Amino acid sequence: MSGDTPDIQESQDIYLNKDEMLEEDVEDTGEPMDDDEGDVEGDVDGDGDVQGDMEDQQAKLDMINAKDDSIQGFFNHKEPVYALSIHPINPDIVASGGGDDKAHIWSITDGEHAIAVLEGHTDSVTSTAFSSDGQLLATGGMDGFVKIWDSSDWSLKVDLQLGDECTWIDWHPRGNVLLTGCADSTIWMWKLPKGDNMNVFSGHTEMVTCGRFTPDGKSIVSASSDGSLIMWSPTEATPITKITGNDARFNLDGGITAMSVNPAGTIAVAGGAAGGVRAVNLANGQVVGSFECHKEGESIEAISFLPEGAAGQGPAGVVVTGGTDGVINVIDLTTMRVRNTITIEEPVTVLEFQKQSPFFTVGSVDHKVRIFDARTGTLCKELEGHSEPVLSIAVSSDGSRIISGSDDGTALVFEGDSNTK
Template structure:
């Protein structure tokens, strides 16, 4: 490219030519406007159509805004629901609290300014986004953080230090953390990774207050061939079920409780149930993304692409055998073995399966489809209700009755106005509101539904909706929530980097 030349003064001949193009008398002439023409208005708009107004609504009673990027995950302390942890795209976790009975918090219809809540601790150390958070069971002694950097970090939850007690990095990225509910295995949890591996850890403390502790690997499994997307423990905490993007479903026996009762996979490994797309009846093209286990532990439900749902029978282990197996395993807790479990297409054992019937372990009990896109979230109601709620990327929420051949009791097609439903969760029966389902979505709204029905929202049972996040595709959806105050409060994780506290009782 040739070098540019300096600009020189125009020659006199050119100036004369320009003068000839416009007469000096014409320079001040004004062109009159046609009276029939409208005044200037925005391009590509109808002058008779009013301009859209942006409606801002904030139903929260408080907020936490210390994050600098999207909040991807939120966790609630198991014994003190007022303490929550949030983690996000700023590679940071905050531990903070709220008091739903505090007089400093306004009601949702109050004109008082919503207070900004202060953090108890700012936890750093990850080099990529925080993708998973959980407190350990049963006492919440440790806060676990998992990141897209593959790190798992355990922090003591007692003040004033909230110190890091142990860390490990065995995988490229962590997708989820799932605490084990078994009382015999405190501070034990599972994680699923982007490489498909599943790990079971325990935190072994050598000091009374837990300040000196170590992450120990109890089991590691490598059967999934694609990203492990979700997991669920059986209610007794003896078995762990996982699903992955490759469409596989496995049930593991981390503590040997099933093996102690003669329930083993056909391969002889620790996989009690193995289902893969090689079984055409189970195959879900596009993978599996959600899982839930019935309150009885009799069966698992997995959700995947295209709105597909499969129901699989599980063994229900006897209390006596399970206790014996737990005692044996507890004595060898520090072994830290890494076992590669094998598994066939389908496997089962002699123990009782779904609803007490023999021979249903590992069997596909039901297969159905009621939604048009991936099933991202599943939740069971507590007895005596027999409902399963499924939330989909298509924005719908569907209620199935598993006591009546999985009949569709309600299909709320516009539960989140066409934006993905991210999480559904029933309130516990102890709150007296076991019939209430809470949902959130990428529209930025939290909603509550009465699953018994009602006349509101066209008979869909809508109790109310709470707004405050941007939503509507503007990077402000609700990516998760926890519920506290006996169901009177919901706290969100916002894609707009804000966590909001909603007074649901109002």
């Protein structure tokens, strides 16, 4: 990774001067300090300055010695990086949103220099998404606003005000229509670039935790922390099918935390806060699969379907689920059986497939990024470089580049596995 951030440079200075630091920990007699002596006990047990300084120095030395597989990075956020999106036409351009209340536009090949800084949100930017043609970028914030930016010059086109915090955004697969999920239980649909409100969908009773257009763009599927899943008519803003926890076969304790729709648009898979996974036929709202393949009480954090055209795809689809139990399950919905179970060290935070490929990338709390083959469950590559949990991932369409955002305030670029290209 080229270039050093100020923190890394400071750590390098400490490392080079470590002998001088050690000399400062020696008493006037020239002997090393004895932890049993009263003066040291006073420092440690009193204000803790000695112990605190030593812990800070050790942490910085650990950062220097940590393994780093990244080939590039972006360090301007300084706060957690919650969202990442790669431009669909120019894959060199990345949009990232973070806890600094900003979205940054930067280059995969030259991460040290921002292309643009998109300001105006007053709380964390937790969602970013490019329109299908790449001409517009949407950024969603905890401030209850979604902002639309023109990618030709990164100027602000329009502000969309929601009723509450924005929880997710999704563009129509073929047009400039945007869905925005909201913490107040509603979904809003907008016509852009003017920002006309087309419909408001009301049917959930709590936060809409996840949602999206179906792959053909003809319907909308959403899920909520109230445990309900709804398939909507976009034009009528009315439910086509709805299933709730009142159906004992579907009940997901604690509400729905993750959801995805198969490429055919016929089945939705939802995961719950207590670890359950359910497959639902979207045509009639019937539960067609129930899986208790994660530890009870551990939430499902990520669900993603094997993309259309990928090897290993069955008629109903193959879906991958990841949870806070550190378990990843590859489920074949044609046979309704778990094909592979993968266990990693720490909770899974995010999961994304490469386009038209059986390879998927996982981010986790143990700071690592891993690439797996959904056909076999094989670990293809393990990548390190972050010092805090991975919160977001974006994968280039050809799998050659993987970008990860972390709680450490950085976004790192890694080379994808050659077998995944």
